[in-house]
Amino acid sequence: MQMMMPIVAQVAETAVKDWTIPILVLVPVIGALLLPLITPKGNPKLSGVLAFVISLVPLVMVGWMVAKFPAYRVEGADKAGWYHQFSYEWLPSFGVKFSMGMDTISLWLVVLAAVLTPISILASFNYIKQRQPEFYAWMLVLHAAMLGVFCAMDVLVFYLFFEFTLIPMFFIIGIWGGAERRKAAGKFFLFTFSGSVLTLVSLLYIAFLFSNGYSAYSAEAGRVVEYVKGAGYISFAYTDLYATGSQLPLGLQTILFFGMFAGFAVKVPLFPVHTWLPLAHTEAPTAGSVILAGVLLKLGTYAILRFLLPILPLAAQTYAPYVAVVCIIGIIYGALVSWVQGDMKKLIAYSSVSHLGFCVLGMFAMTEEGVMGSVLYMINHGLSTGALFLIVGMIYERYHTRDMNQLSGLVRRTPALAFFAIFFVMSSVALPGLNGFVSEFLVLVGTFVSGQKTGGDMQQTWVYGNLGPAYAITAATGVILGAVYLLYWAGRVVFGPLKEPVHEEGSGHDDEHAVQEKARDLSGREWAVLVPIGALVVVLGVYPMPVMETLKAPVRKMVETMRIDTTHTAMKVNAAEAGAQETGKHEAGN
Amino acid sequence: MELDVKFLIPEIIILVTACVVTLLGLSGKDATRKLTQVLAAAGLGAAFLGSLGLLGNGESFSATALLPAAKYFNPQYITILACGIGFLSVLSAWDMPSKNDPTNTDSHMRGEFFGMMLFSLAGVAMIGKVNDLVWLFIVLELVSIPTYILVATGRGQAAAQEAGVKYFFLGALAAAIFLFGFSYIYGATGSTNFVEISKFFMTHEISALAMIGLLMAIVGIAYKIAAVPLHFYTPDVYQGAATPVTAFLAFAPKAAGFVAIVSLLTLVDFNFVGTNGGAIQTLLTVMAILTMTIGNVLALLQRNVKRMLAYSSIAHSGYMLVGLVAGPGRGDAGADGVNAVLFYLGGYAIMNLGAFSVLIYLQGKADAGEDLDDLAGVSKDQPVAALLMMLCLFSLIGMPLTIGFLGKLYIIQAALANGHTLLAVIVVINAAIAAAYYLKIIATMYLRDALYPFVVRSKLPLKVAALVCTLAVVAFGVMPWPLLNATSKAGLQMRGGEAVPMVKTVSDGK
Secondary structure, eight states: OTTHHHHHHHHHHTTTBOOHHHHHHHHHHHHHHHHHHHSOTTOTTHHHHHHHHHHHHHHHHHHHHHHHOHHHHSTTOOTTSOEEEEOOEEEGGGTEEOOEEEOHHHHHHHHHHHHHHHHHHHTTTTTOOSSHHHHHHHHHHHHHHHHHHHHBOBHHHHHHHHHHTHHHHHHHHHHHSOTTHHHHHHHHHHHHHHHHHHHHHHHHHHHHHHHHOEEEEETTTTEEEEEEOOOSSOOOBHHHHHHHHTTSOHHHHHHHHHHHHHHHHHHTTOGGGOTHHHHHHHHSOHHHHHHIIIIIHHHHHHHIIIIIHHHSHHHHHHHHHHHHHHHHHHHHHHHHHHHTOSBHHHHHHHHHHHHHHHHHHHHHHOSHHHHHHHHHHHHHHHHHHHHHHHHHHHHHHHHSOOBGGGOBOHHHHOHHHHHHHHHHHHHHTTOTTSHHHHHHHHHHHHHHHTTTOEEEOSSOEEESOSOOHHHHHHHHHHHHHHHHHHHHHHHHHHSSSOBOOOOOTTSSSOHHHHHHHHOOOOOHHHHHHHHHHHHHHHHHHHOOHHHHHHHHHHHHHHHHHHOEEOSOHHHHHHHHHHHHHHHHHHHHHO | OOOOGGGGHHHHHHHHHHHHHHHHTTOSOHHHHHHHHHHHHHHHHHHHHHHHHHHTTGGGOOOTTTOGGGGTSOHHHHHHHHHHHHHHHHHHTTTOSSTTOTTOOOOSOOTHHHHHHHHHHHHHHHGGGOOBHHHHHHHHHHHHHHHHHHHHHSSSSHHHHHHHHHHHHHHHHHHHHHHHHHHHHHHHHSOOBHHHHHHHHHHSOOOHHHHHHHHHHHHHHHTTTTOTTSOTHHHHHHHHSOHHHHHHHTTHHHHHHHHHHHHHHHHTTTOOOSTTTHHHHHHHHHHHHHHHHHHHHHHHTOOBHHHHHHHHHHHHHHHHHHHHHHOSTTOOTTOOHHHHHHHHHHHHHHHHHHHHHHHHHHOOSTTTTSBGGGGTTHHHHOHHHHHHHHHHHHHHHTOTTSHHHHHHHHHHHHHHHTTOHHHHHHHHHHHHHHHHHHHHHHHHHHHSOOSSOOOOOOOHHHHHHHHHHHHHHHHHHHOOHHHHHHHHHHHHHHHHTTTGGGOOOHHHHO
């Protein structure tokens, strides 16, 4: 204990002054602003190289942060705590602090964003042919916004970055997309924006309750109960909202839950509100699809994990079975729709709907395994699906089609590309030994044991989650279906007799010649794009323990806040009031 | 107690300049007439600096005794806004209307144009400092009558004259309604003086007579802010008027109208409870919901950009009405609906003028830049113009890091903090609807190819206006402190200080 003290003190002391994260976010922003200026007028292609170099800076910084991250490098550091904290009184009259920091969950998602952005920039060199500096500038802006989202510690700062991702993505889909790009871009923007404004108003309301307190008549106690003691000032800090939201009675939590869920469910996207996703994916350029599937969809799942569950645990527990049903519908529906797609990009887009159903299911299992699985799922899905979109993009660059009926037998023409296609399909269908298996298995185990693991102490008894084996078994059919449609796709396109599309008239090339010329195997640049993801897929599949080890503490902390109180009613009300008083004392102390 | 005349220096400068400009505009020489715009800009610039200088004297502005409204907001803020936005409006209207203007069939620069603008701005500048019903009427008409002339003579098209006539007759009708309301207030309280009236309401319940007067006054003034149900003129007038005049209309009458309503509400101390008090709140709530929703839904259906912005201007009035419903609250910073309205007013004026300035810039040909198709592909041909327009439109949507986001945030927080959760939800749903049509403009500019080459009106002052507005949109979006402080400085200090006894509930007086 004596050895630990000074280190913890040191962390606390430097907490508010750490500029690492602001610099991390600012580097791509400054790069984006400079890019159109420093690109030579005669050679717009160079802007891609410059953007790639700029996007390596955050990657190097993140690599350094991973190597040095205090939670698992410094002995005695709080493994579930927030590090690299930066705080600035931005809008004191609104109660907004510009506070940023990361725990290990944020850290790994930041790694995901930092890895996928340079890769998708590298993959765009041939694909993007017009307005290049503009494209790469938007990519860098998007990069900054993604890094910011995962590092925010204040709800409004989170919302700011969350909304800001819409602008660059809108232009990336809308300018450089396919034939229906304008419709796709508009739908993407409006769906997400409409959902997130409801989220905003719910969050503002909780912040208001933090300031003013909440008392209401409780039928259980038979009198007016003070659920939250007002702090007297507005705050949007995560911890303050956790303390407020979790004390509220179920009725109010329900309203706030659905308000917040609206925005996040659209972003994920969950079953009935997923319709923007296939369109956006099909129309987006490769880099856009990679980032969209790889990182942007995770903003929704991350937000559910970060806000929805800890702020409103009571409502989350109550509605977990319903959410789980929606997830399972999404898993099976997404898989079935994928199966019948002729367009390869649409197939992978619907597979995302299916896969993210697993991810959200794991969270709502509210068990350690489930949540851990979900966090890993975010990373793994980002890698596998991102890679599959890259592969489809490479096929498209060669044949100018994504139609499965026009292509087959790629292994005969481009063996290396075919190898990677099969490899990432295996990763995506959760083949043991590759990354997808670990997370999918954990999610299913977590769902299976949900509602069965109990705990208790002198005052309370509790249970973790209220799903159960039935949910896990139904969801598992999605695993089988997933294997079916992905392998079906891989089988048709990669194997079988060689079949290449005939180019349309007027393409400017002799047909035979054009196909011969384009259907080269992977270029050096394309190897450089696929190999890093492939390596991560293998590492996370074979030896995920180091990552899981770092995630254990924050996941456990989160699960403890979501356990379901099964204590006798009267005791529960007393405990709630004690909690409110404690919160009040805590604020007074601050 | 006498009001120190130095606090009226900006208004005096504007009025004197207005007279000089109008007289010079009568000159036979075109060169002299052209001088009017330089003079107008210089006058407004001087008034702006003067009003900024006076802002620091907020504490010495011993006005609460004279001005019940000063308890809730800083009247000097309105003056600064009128001078600043007025200055930028003059820049954006540079050389309008003149023979260089393709939209004008008249071959001469019209001298009285800027004179009328200045008279109207003088009215806006002093609207917050009015303390008598008669004065309120005169100042409101000082704001409005020049705008009728601006609309009718701004461009030599039949549509402009039609718009002018429509605007004038309906405006006169609205003026009759609120004047009639004023007469009831006088009848019920026995005075036209704000101090007397607010003293009367402190010791008396709001009688039915007084309530009818207040409601009629609010409804009449709703014409100025283009609130439902007095919004019908807006699309036609905005579309018919010359674009710089449209930009001006979206600011001057709206600012004057909102401050006038706030002044009237301060007479009853924002006391919406009591036997009859609820009626005001009901009226404002219904108006707010209808105004936002009708404005946004109808804007969705438009293809003409000016008409779309006209409906959006109605919708923004609806958001601001939500702030009025919320009221000043307990005076917490961040939960004060009145200051939220004034902050939003400033933000809206800046972002809207920025968007309109770009539209004016793109209108090198008659009626160009009005239809959505006219804006197709702007980003390739005019990347800077497109960028400025895009930032202003994102601000109008309410995207983070712009002033429009903070404005909405302020209004929503005020609504939540004062118990109007449903209104807050309606505001955000409307924000989502609004995003659809603003995004349509952005998509047209960036995602489509130009249908024909652009002819731009490449005037330096116009470019400056667009640039300054857009920079302000972003700068205040990141660092809103100057604007936030300016709205509330005097108000908060007064409420914290000696003026507290004025805040009383009706029942106390009985």
